[in-house]
Amino acid sequence: MKIEIYTDGSCRGNPGPGGWGAIILYDNHEIQLAEQCLKTTNQEMELVAAANGLFFVDYHLKMADEDITLYTDSAYFYCCWKDEWWKKWQWNGWLNSKGLPVANKGVWELLIPWFKKSNFSIVKVKGHSANEYNEKADRLATGEVKPIKT
Numbered sequence: 001m002k003i004e005i006y007t008d009g010s011c012r013g014n015p016g017p018g019g020w021g022a023i024i025l026y027d028n029h030e031i032q033l034a035e036q037c038l039k040t041t042n043q044e045m046e047l048v049a050a051a052n053g054l055f056f057v058d059y060h061l062k063m064a065d066e067d068i069t070l071y072t073d074s075a076y077f078y079c080c081w082k083d084e085w086w087k088k089w090q091w092n093g094w095l096n097s098k099g100l101p102v103a104n105k106g107v108w109e110l111l112i113p114w115f116k117k118s119n120f121s122i123v124k125v126k127g128h129s130a131n132e133y134n135e136k137a138d139r140l141a142t143g144e145v146k147p148i149k150t
Contacts, residue, residue, distance in 0.1 A: 001026060001027055001063070001066045001067070002026070002066065002067045002068075002069070003024065003025070003026045003057055003061075003063055003066050003067065003068045003069070004024070004025040004026070004068075004069050004070075004071065004133075005022060005023070005024050005025075005050070005053040005054065005057065005068065005069070005070045005071065006022065006023045006025075006070075006071045006072075006125075006131075006133035006134055006136065006137045007020070007021065007022045007023075007046070007049035007050045007053050007070060007071070007072055007137055008020070008021050008046070008049055008072070008073060008127075008134065008137035008138045008140070008141045009021075009042055009043075009044070009045025009046035009047070009048065009049050009074070009141055010042065010045055010138070010141035010142045011040055011041055011042040011044075011045055014041050014042055015039050015040060015041050016039065016040070017036070017037070017038055017039070017040075018036070018037045018040040018041070018042065018044070018045045018141075019034060019035065019036045019037065019045065019140075019141045019142065019143070020034065020035060020037075020045045020046075020048045020049035020052065020140075020141050021033065021034040021049060021136070021137040021138065021139070021140025021141035021142075021143075022034070022049050022050070022052055022053035022056070022137060022140070023053075023133050023136050023137050023140070024053055024056060024057060024061075025133070026061070026063065026066075031056065032136070032140055033052055033053065033056060033140075034140040034141065034143065035052070041103075043074070043076055043103065043104060044103075044104050044107065045141065046072065046074035046076065046077050047074075047077060047104050047107040047108065047111065048107055049137070049141065050070055050072065050077060050111060051107055051110045051111055053070065054068070054070070054110075054111070054114055055110075065119065066119065067119050068114075068117075068119060068120050068121075069120075069121050069122075069123055070120070070121070070122045070123070071122075071123045071125050071131075071133065071134060072122060072123075072124060072125065073124070073125050073126065073127030073128075073134055073138075075124065077122070078122055078124040080108070081115050081122045082122070084115075086108060086111075086112050086115060089102045089108070090112075
């Protein structure tokens with residue numbers, strides 16, 4: 001069985017209130033996940049969307065061994081997987097190319113085991129380009145974003 005996960009993150013302000021959305025497709029089923037975060041960044045929400053989608057597939061569906069394709073419009077997330085930045089970060093003690101601590105280390109540590117799986121791949125999609133499920137994930141992510149009242 002093939003599993004597809006479409007993810008997106010959103011943030012108003014950077015940092016600011018944000019949200020993430022994930023859509024999981026398998027065997028004629030569609031599961032939608034979304035959540036709000038009070039203070040976050042857009043990059044963090046992109047990663048959290050992916051981590052939560054994968055967690056759902058593993059923990060709730062018990063399908064981690066199936067072929068999984070994750071679709072994202074985040075170049076940051078996609079390039080980390082494709083160009084294996086994560087290997088350099090681990091080698092350098094979680095410092096980036098500028099010698100600074102890697103942002104969102106905790107979320108990356110949840111994602112890296114997936115990067116090592118032969119049944120896992122990521123496809124970069126163009127955001128806001130009429131990709132049905134990317135648009136749905138975007139609506140889930142932005143629909144969860146609510147301004148914080150002060």
